Amino acid sequence: MYKTTLTPRVSETDAVGHINNTTLPVWFEAGRNPLFELFTPDHDFAKWKMVIVKTTLEFTGQVYFGKDAEVHTWVERIGNSSLELYEELYQEGRLCAKNRAVYVNFNLAQQKSEPIPDEIRAELNRHLRVAGDGDERF
DSSP states (O other): OEEEEEOOOGGGBOTTSBBOTTTHHHHHHHTTHHHHHHHOTTOOGGGOOEEEEEEEEEEOSOOBTTSOEEEEEEEEEEOSSEEEEEEEEEETTEEEEEEEEEEEEEETTTTEEOOOOHHHHHHHHTTBOOTTSSOTTO
């Protein structure tokens, strides 16, 4: 599992002091930075590989300004050219949101998917979600 700690900003709040619901997809994406680096180590967008094709977000609690939040990111499934992630957002030990995201290893120049290389697959396997990891009800 990858862990990323985020500090909420005032600009991410809504009119009642909660973190706005449009912010959480951005926070979950921030938790994926180690995965992006696996596929495109030099961060060159001309050679970018990770293309999102689906995301499903469920809010389970309120998130507030003034308290750090932590994103937990697991690899749930690895296909030939795609991978599915399972993610959770915690604040003060409370589960506040769950997300699933599906990415494809995509060659932008050729406009087609490519198999996930073996060395990346090996690293992804180190972060596979197993029974008991995270919330099982999602």
